[in-house]
Amino acid sequence: MQVKKIILLMLLLLAGCSRESFEPVQTSEFxxxxxxxxxxxxxxxxxxxxxxxxxxxxxxxxxxxxxKKLLMYRTDGTRAGLYSVETGKKLNEWTVPxxxxxxxxxxxxxEIALSVKEDGAVHFFDQEGTEIKKTRTGRYPMTMLEHxxxxxxxxxxxxxxxxxxxxxxxxxxxxxxxxxxxxxxxxKQKNELWVGGHxxxxxxxxxxxxxxxxxxxxxxxxxxxxxxxxxxxxSGFMYAVSHGSNKLYAFDPERKRVAxxxxxxxxxxxxxxxxxxxxAGYDSGTLSFYEEKxxxxxxxxxxxxxxxxxxxxxxx
Amino acid sequence: xxxxxxxxxxxxxxxxxxVGAAFGLAYMLYEKLYVESVKSELAAAAENLSxxxxxxxxxxxxxxxxxxxxxxxxFDAFAVHNxxxxxxxxxxxxxxxxxxxxxxxxxxxxxKMIEETGYSExxxxxxxxxxxxxxxxxxxxxxxxxxxxxxxxxxxxxxLIMFWAAGAALLMGLLLYGGMKWTNYVIKPxxxxxxxxxxxxxxxxxxxxxAESKDExxxxxxxxxxxxxxxxxxxxxxxxxxxxVSHELRTPLSYIKGYSEAMVNGIGRAEQQLGIIHREAARxxxxxxxxxxxxxxxxxxxxxxxTILPLADLVYRTVDTFRLKHERFSLDIDEEIIVKGDEGRLxxxxxxxxxxxxxxxxxxxxxxxxxxxxNNEVKWIVRDIGAGMPEEEIPKVTNQFYRINKARTREDGxxxxxxxxVKQIVERHEGELDIQSxxxxxxxxxxxxPALQDEGVET
Numbered sequence: 001m002q003v004k005k006i007i008l009l010m011l012l013l014l015a016g017c018s019r020e021s022f023e024p025v026q027t028s029e030f031x032x033x034x035x036x037x038x039x040x041x042x043x044x045x046x047x048x049x050x051x052x053x054x055x056x057x058x059x060x061x062x063x064x065x066x067x068k069k070l071l072m073y074r075t076d077g078t079r080a081g082l083y084s085v086e087t088g089k090k091l092n093e094w095t096v097p098x099x100x101x102x103x104x105x106x107x108x109x110x111e112i113a114l115s116v117k118e119d120g121a122v123h124f125f126d127q128e129g130t131e132i133k134k135t136r137t138g139r140y141p142m143t144m145l146e147h148x149x150x151x152x153x154x155x156x157x158x159x160x161x162x163x164x165x166x167x168x169x170x171x172x173x174x175x176x177x178x179x180x181x182x183x184x185x186x187x188k189q190k191n192e193l194w195v196g197g198h199x200x201x202x203x204x205x206x207x208x209x210x211x212x213x214x215x216x217x218x219x220x221x222x223x224x225x226x227x228x229x230x231x232x233x234x235s236g237f238m239y240a241v242s243h244g245s246n247k248l249y250a251f252d253p254e255r256k257r258v259a260x261x262x263x264x265x266x267x268x269x270x271x272x273x274x275x276x277x278x279x280a281g282y283d284s285g286t287l288s289f290y291e292e293k294x295x296x297x298x299x300x301x302x303x304x305x306x307x308x309x310x311x312x313x314x315x316x
Numbered sequence: 317x318x319x320x321x322x323x324x325x326x327x328x329x330x331x332x333x334x335v336g337a338a339f340g341l342a343y344m345l346y347e348k349l350y351v352e353s354v355k356s357e358l359a360a361a362a363e364n365l366s367x368x369x370x371x372x373x374x375x376x377x378x379x380x381x382x383x384x385x386x387x388x389x390x391f392d393a394f395a396v397h398n399x400x401x402x403x404x405x406x407x408x409x410x411x412x413x414x415x416x417x418x419x420x421x422x423x424x425x426x427x428k429m430i431e432e433t434g435y436s437e438x439x440x441x442x443x444x445x446x447x448x449x450x451x452x453x454x455x456x457x458x459x460x461x462x463x464x465x466x467x468x469x470x471x472x473x474x475x476l477i478m479f480w481a482a483g484a485a486l487l488m489g490l491l492l493y494g495g496m497k498w499t500n501y502v503i504k505p506x507x508x509x510x511x512x513x514x515x516x517x518x519x520x521x522x523x524x525x526x527a528e529s530k531d532e533x534x535x536x537x538x539x540x541x542x543x544x545x546x547x548x549x550x551x552x553x554x555x556x557x558x559x560x561v562s563h564e565l566r567t568p569l570s571y572i573k574g575y576s577e578a579m580v581n582g583i584g585r586a587e588q589q590l591g592i593i594h595r596e597a598a599r600x601x602x603x604x605x606x607x608x609x610x611x612x613x614x615x616x617x618x619x620x621x622x623t624i625l626p627l628a629d630l631v632y633r634t635v636d637t638f639r640l641k642h643e644r645f646s647l648d649i650d651e652e653i654i655v656k657g658d659e660g661r662l663x664x665x666x667x668x669x670x671x672x673x674x675x676x677x678x679x680x681x682x683x684x685x686x687x688x689x690x691n692n693e694v695k696w697i698v699r700d701i702g703a704g705m706p707e708e709e710i711p712k713v714t715n716q717f718y719r720i721n722k723a724r725t726r727e728d729g730x731x732x733x734x735x736x737x738v739k740q741i742v743e744r745h746e747g748e749l750d751i752q753s754x755x756x757x758x759x760x761x762x763x764x765x766p767a768l769q770d771e772g773v774e775t
Contacts, residue, residue: 037422198405199400204398204399204400226399227399227400227405243399243404243405244398244399244400244404245373245399246455265425265453265454265455265456266399266404266455266456282404283404283421283422283425283454283455283456284454284455
């Protein structure tokens with residue numbers, strides 16, 4: 001009896017010590033959907049088949065997909081887990097600042113930038129998890145985007161969008177934006193920066209603000225009610241998701257709204273995988289697939305409770 | 317702390333608990349009945365309003381309609397369709413206090429109504445609220461929010477509470493006053509008893525407690541009085557005993573002193589005087605011996621050494637010692653009778669009894685002595701046709717120094733201790749002493765002893 005107990009205890013200890021291991025994903029083209037209410041990650045093939053389902057012990061609030069690795073963090077934590085998509089194994093655990101609100105991989109320098117609300121700064125890490133530099137940008141930096149050796153950062157609770165030089169880590173420019181802006185995209189053809197709006201206080205945002213990257217000034221607006229919070233772009237087309245009204249919008253390269261459709265209930269994320277537009281509903285726990293440009297819905301699958309982010313890997 | 321105070325405190329605590337419990341019960345009823353009924357009214361109204369929602373985005377008409385309802389009904393009601401208010405953006409960490417939280421949102425998404433009672437930061441007051449979901453194909457398009465400020469209910473309750481508090485205070489005052497009176501009433505017999513006990517311990521044996529009631533206190537008082545009486549009796553007996561002993565000793569002493577003085581002075585006949593002195597000294601000796609005997613018997617210090625005795629032999633021997641003093645004895649003796657007893661003591665019993673019979677009988681009147689066995693009892697009976705005594709005197713004759721004819725004391729020559737000693741000895745032999753008498757007719761004294769059962773001796 002006693003021996004059995006000891007063996008059981010040792011097994012438990014061993015299980016506790018061993019690193020988490022999940023089903024590996026070895027295809028080069030997939031989308032990964034992070035769910036918050038049921039902490040996990042679901043990997044989807046372009047045709048909508050579930051490749052793997054990971055269930056985390058920890059409630060990660062965000063993540064970052066780079067070089068077939070997933071860096072998972074939680075806003076209220078100081079540890080971030082690094083997982084290999086190809087092996088399904090936890091590779092490492094990074095010590096990170098508390099209050100991470102966003103993450104981006106900078107292809108130019110192979111560095112990871114983490115926006116941190118606590119100190120209003122962007123922290124740069126190398127691929128080993130060592131912090132290189134941090135730059136203060138404004139109150140509550142959140143959405144980030146890399147474009148032509150620059151890093152654009154929306155300060156959510158501020159009225160400035162910061163442009164950082166990724167080599168010098170210095171703020172090179174600041175754009176005046178409405179407060180509570182979120183969602184960022186670049187229209188390469190027109191050299192424009194698209195900024196979404198969540199809206200401040202009880203007033204919901206209904207407009208996308210478009211800034212000229214050349215002059216830094218507001219050049220146009222586009223209606224996308226209510227609360228356009230995330231963008232995805234492909235082949236010159238821009239797609240926006242409005243989580244306040246559960247809508248998806250498609251804009252042609254001329255910034256003209258060409259399609260509009262219902263999104264799953266309470267969507268936060270939009271992404272393009274191949275020729276498919278994906279959007280997940282936080283309330284409905286579903287992921288819907290749409291044809292590009294026309295936004296005709298193809299299918300909807302259950303994805304788990306509280307999908308919040310979609311990561312896309314399209315290979316080389 | 318006195319018992320009275322303890323009792324009063326206990327009562328006070330009980331009253332507090334009772335009043336508290338009553339308050340708690342009242343509050344629970346208020347909570348259960350009133351709040352619940354308001355909640356169900358709110359819920360019914362919310363459900364009714366929700367029937368007008370036809371899906372899709374909330375129309376301006378619908379919102380206006382809800383506003384109209386709010387004006388006309390006792391409840392405040394409004395429809396909300398701003399997703400921010402509906403906690404749709406919670407993962408973004410809203411910089412804004414939403415109307416509902418994420419848990420509430422997920423319950424609403426399951427088409428469940430939410431009822432709440434408590435403080436609302438939004439309205440800065442206590443409210444009872446009902447949140448009703450407006451769903452369109454699993455999308456939370458809006459909510460109906462109905463509430464009623466609790467203040468109104470509290471106002472109602474507060475006026476009630478005033479009455480209630482006044483009533484409670486009055487009731488408590490009355491109960492406490494009554495309780496105090498009652499406590500005093502209850503502990504009064506105890507106080508009386510305490511005072512009486514103090515008097516008793518200070519030597520006042522007349523102290524008594526009024527014992528009117530029939531309850532435990534009454535019974536206790538009654539027992540106390542009995543105890544006091546027996547203490548008083550005991551004390552008086554001791555006093556009488558001492559007085560009697562001194563008196564009894566003084567009489568022969570005064571004889572001895574008087575006659576010896578006469579002899580010293582050469583008055584009267586010396587021989588006769590010496591005879592009297594001798595007689596009185598012998599009487600004194602007997603008195604002292606009897607006293608010692610009695611004291612030893614009383615304090616259980618005397619050893620009774622029981623042996624198997626043929627009782628008839630004892631009777632014959634004892635009677636023989638009286639032949640000189642009295643002429644006529646009529647004997648009816650069962651010679652087979654054997655008892656277990658102390659020979660010397662039983663001889664003493666017989667001697668004392670026959671001595672009494674002889675002393676109070678005329679010489680020519682017969683004294684009947686019977687020894688027989690009835691069942692398990694041996695009966696030894698001495699009957700005389702002598703002076704006898706009144707019936708009421710019988711129970712007292714075994715008392716120490718008790719004499720029927722007090723005036724004849726010295727003439728009779730007894731110490732007044734004889735029957736006392738007899739009674740003690742008989743009782744030590746597990747026997748009984750029975751005396752029957754009638755004045756001028758005679759006296760019958762019966763000693764009953766347990767018969768010897770074993771060894772097949774008796775028939």
